[in-house]
Amino acid sequence: MPEFDTDSDLIKEYKYGxxxxxxxxTIPKGLNEEVVAMISGKKNEPVxxxxxxxxxxxxxxxxxxxxxxxxxxxxxxxxNIHYYSAxxxxxxxxxxxxxxxxxxxxxxxxxxEHDALSGVAMDVVFDSVSVGTTHKELLEEQGILFCSIxxxxxxxxxxxxxxxxxxxxxxxxxxxxxNSAVFTDGSFCYIPKGVTCxxxxxxxxxxxxxxxxxxxxxxxxxxxxATCSYLEGCTAPARDSNQLHAAVVExxxxxxAEVKYSTVQNWYAGDKDGQGGxxxxxxxxxxxxxxxxxxxxxxxxxxxxxxxxxPSCVLEGDGSSGEFYSVAFTNNKMQADTGTKxxxxxxxxxxTIVSKGISAGQSSNNYRGLVKVYPGATHARNHSACxxxxxxxxxxxxxxxxxxxxxxxxxxxxxxxxxxxxxxxLFYLKSRGISxxxxxxxxxxxxxxxxxxxxxLEFSVEAVKLLxxxxxxSIG
Amino acid sequence: xxxxxIQNLHASIGDIEILKGVNLQINKGExxxxxxxxxxxxxxxxxxxxxxxxxxxxEGDILLEGESILEMDPDERARAGLFLxxxxxxxxxxxxxxxxxxxxxxxxxxxxxxxxxPFLKEMRENMAYLDMDKSFANRGLNEGFSGGEKKRMEIxxxxxxxxxxxxxxxxxSGLDIDALQVVSKGVNKMRGPDLGLLVITHYERILNYIEPxxxxxxxxxxxxxxxxxxxxxxxxxxxxDWVRExxxxxx
Ligand SMILES: Nc1ncnc2c1ncn2[C@@H]1O[C@H](COP(=O)(O)OP(=O)(O)OP(=O)(O)O)[C@@H](O)[C@H]1O
Ligand SMILES: [Mg+2]
Numbered sequence: 001m002p003e004f005d006t007d008s009d010l011i012k013e014y015k016y017g018x019x020x021x022x023x024x025x026t027i028p029k030g031l032n033e034e035v036v037a038m039i040s041g042k043k044n045e046p047v048x049x050x051x052x053x054x055x056x057x058x059x060x061x062x063x064x065x066x067x068x069x070x071x072x073x074x075x076x077x078x079x080n081i082h083y084y085s086a087x088x089x090x091x092x093x094x095x096x097x098x099x100x101x102x103x104x105x106x107x108x109x110x111x112x113e114h115d116a117l118s119g120v121a122m123d124v125v126f127d128s129v130s131v132g133t134t135h136k137e138l139l140e141e142q143g144i145l146f147c148s149i150x151x152x153x154x155x156x157x158x159x160x161x162x163x164x165x166x167x168x169x170x171x172x173x174x175x176x177x178x179n180s181a182v183f184t185d186g187s188f189c190y191i192p193k194g195v196t197c198x199x200x201x202x203x204x205x206x207x208x209x210x211x212x213x214x215x216x217x218x219x220x221x222x223x224x225x226a227t228c229s230y231l232e233g234c235t236a237p238a239r240d241s242n243q244l245h246a247a248v249v250e251x252x253x254x255x256x257a258e259v260k261y262s263t264v265q266n267w268y269a270g271d272k273d274g275q276g277g278x279x280x281x282x283x284x285x286x287x288x289x290x291x292x293x294x295x296x297x298x299x300x301x302x303x304x305x306x307x308x309x310x311p312s313c314v315l316e317g318d319g320s321s322g323e324f325y326s327v328a329f330t331n332n333k334m335q336a337d338t339g340t341k342x343x344x345x346x347x348x349x350x351x352t353i354v355s356k357g358i359s360a361g362q363s364s365n366n367y368r369g370l371v372k373v374y375p376g377a378t379h380a381r382n383h384s385a386c387x388x389x390x391x392x393x394x395x396x397x398x399x400x401x402x403x404x405x406x407x408x409x410x411x412x413x414x415x416x417x418x419x420x421x422x423x424x425x426l427f428y429l430k431s432r433g434i435s436x437x438x439x440x441x442x443x444x445x446x447x448x449x450x451x452x453x454x455x456x457l458e459f460s461v462e463a464v465k466l467l468x469x470x471x472x473x474s475i476g
Numbered sequence: 477x478x479x480x481x482i483q484n485l486h487a488s489i490g491d492i493e494i495l496k497g498v499n500l501q502i503n504k505g506e507x508x509x510x511x512x513x514x515x516x517x518x519x520x521x522x523x524x525x526x527x528x529x530x531x532x533x534x535e536g537d538i539l540l541e542g543e544s545i546l547e548m549d550p551d552e553r554a555r556a557g558l559f560l561x562x563x564x565x566x567x568x569x570x571x572x573x574x575x576x577x578x579x580x581x582x583x584x585x586x587x588x589x590x591x592x593x594p595f596l597k598e599m600r601e602n603m604a605y606l607d608m609d610k611s612f613a614n615r616g617l618n619e620g621f622s623g624g625e626k627k628r629m630e631i632x633x634x635x636x637x638x639x640x641x642x643x644x645x646x647x648x649s650g651l652d653i654d655a656l657q658v659v660s661k662g663v664n665k666m667r668g669p670d671l672g673l674l675v676i677t678h679y680e681r682i683l684n685y686i687e688p689x690x691x692x693x694x695x696x697x698x699x700x701x702x703x704x705x706x707x708x709x710x711x712x713x714x715x716x717d718w719v720r721e722x723x724x725x726x727x
Contacts, residue, residue, distance in 0.1 A: 430549065432554055
């Protein structure tokens with residue numbers, strides 16, 4: 001039987017906040033070279049991989065945690081975290097543990113092949129390991145590789161070696177270095193030349209064990225003229241203590257390739273008073289390496305106590321384009337510092353940024369974005385629109401748009417607005433018979449429309465529902 | 477007992493009293509016009525009837541079918557049968573008209589959901605009746621609408637919601653002749669034994685299209701004169717000074 005947290009209010013507020021009581025294989029708390037080697041050993045990794053990790057670890061030791069973001073949190077004690085925890089599974093069986101199956105049912109994720117969502121192939125990462133991938137055969141027919149990164153290191157080392165760390169180098173930033181040293185699992189996708197991936201590829205991340213960090217690593221490569229759409233979802237149990245999630249996602253798009261990456265981030269956000277919740281320090285970056293390639297990020301961030309996340313695009317291929325569509329909702333004591341970087345390197349590159357921040361309660365919600373145009377990146381175009389919506393008087397929103405252009409031919413446009421749900425809007429809708437709560441949620445949905453329309457349909461319905469649940473009780 | 481019965485209504489905003497004892501009775505099937513100088517309190521009266529939270533009712537009552545509605549929220553009042561065509565409708569960006577109308581219809585439906593098919597059919601028919609282009613259904617509510625488009629949108633809502641009482645706050649202001657005719661056409665279609673109308677206006681011209689049986693003059697927060705259609709002509713001819721003289725004389 002899955003155990004439930006005793007605090008039923010918590011459960012009500014966060015319906016994914018339950019804990020699965022399952023035997024797990026966990027290595028002791030703390031971080032040193034031995035722990036890095038143990039993680040590598042658990043996964044039977046080749047020596048080159050271990051060396052890569054150790055190099056990253058040594059880099060990390062020399063680095064300082066970034067404090068430039070508009071976030072307020074105590075120093076993280078990196079020695080007080082388990083860096084590996086995996087549910088024990090029967091090695092002989094190809095079936096999932098029944099407890100795990102039940103967990104995924106409660107999360108609404110069908111894991112057996114015949115219940116699997118028809119247009120979505122799913123990889124599920126439970127704490128530190130991937131516990132199963134669906135739709136394998138269909139994908140294999142097309143030559144698409146979709147598996148856990150651990151499996152990819154074993155089975156496709158040449159691809160991993162060629163691309164891992166080339167978009168987000170281990171020394172890129174503090175959390176990327178940490179992730180490179182201790183990443184435990186994540187997804188790997190390779191779409192071969194000319195292939196349009198027939199289903200949505202999806203990874204679901206679940207943190208279950210207490211005091212465990214989740215360090216997943218995802219690598220997506222779309223070869224020439226290939227396209228794919230990737231979805232990511234995440235949840236964690238409700239706990240009083242903070243938990244660290246430090247992921248790295250790398251995307252490579254070659255000539256004419258297109259990758260669409262969508263996230264619905266619903267980590268546990270802590271309680272009303274800011275007790276507990278996930279610290280979400282994530283580095284996501286896409287590299288438009290090929291000509292006319294395209295990478296599009298869509299994120300709906302409604303969870304986590306702290307969000308530090310800037311999905312970015314390096315537009316190197318001539319004529320390549322990058323997009324960033326974001327809804328970030330914060331409530332209670334949540335803090336978000338999120339945005340994007342669009343780095344224009346190639347000629348005729350273009351980027352679009354649409355950011356919608358919604359703050360309620362005493363939360364703080366900040367957009368931070370950089371548009372950089374290198375010399376010679378002629379005729380770069382960017383359009384940025386950053387809107388903030390405030391609910392109530394105790395929350396705050398800030399916008400930090402940085403623009404660095406070193407080419408005269410660039411055309412960059414930036415717009416920003418801050419608004420509140422006005423009394424007149426609520427009165428208008430209410431005077432039509434719509435209840436206050438529905439009216440407020442309507443205004444918020446309208447506000448987010450330009451982002452939601454970029455989500456795959458099923459995900460967008462989900463995102464709307466999620467936002468509505470989150471809004472309940474934050475109005476008035 | 478009148479369907480809508482406003483009794484000695486006093487309302488203020490902060491310390492400023494704006495309505496100073498309004499009396500007005502409207503029954504279903506009747507059309508009333510309300511005129512009065514700028515700032516006399518016409519929009520305030522509409523907002524107070526609808527339950528705008530900025531105004532405090534300090535004295536008097538508003539009864540709908542004999543029951544006081546003062547304790548009801550605006551959405552409850554709307555569902556009870558009141559409707560206000562706003563003088564200045566606000567925009568709700570990103571919320572499509574069809575979506576908004578559906579939500580508002582759902583809110584009225586006993587099971588909380590109007591069947592989509594008949595709803596869409598009715599919406600399209602009403603839009604066609606008001607010469608609104610089909611594409612409007614997908615536009616954001618009042619988002620970038622011209623003044624005339626906003627007013628048509630208000631009438632469209634009235635046609636969909638079928639209220640017992642509709643208050644039209646200067647729906648005719650800023651309309652060109654064609655739009656005025658379309659709006660009047662919508663109103664006249666709704667007219668009948670199930671609807672009581674209060675038409676607030678500054679101009680005689682809309683009253684030529686929508687012929688009211690009763691006319692009231694609001695001045696300084698009070699209804700100071702009431703009469704039949706013949707009063708329209710008099711007002712048009714002599715102006716509000718004449719009303720002031722008349723009321724002074726009787727006072
Ligand atoms: N929110 C407010 N704060 C302060 N004063 C207000 C407010 N709302 C209305 N008033 C005042 O109340 C009075 C009546 O205003 P109201 O808008 O009801 O007039 P009206 O008769 O509708 O005028 P018009 O013909 O110009 O539309 C005015 O003096 C106005 O300034
Ligand atoms: Mg007015």
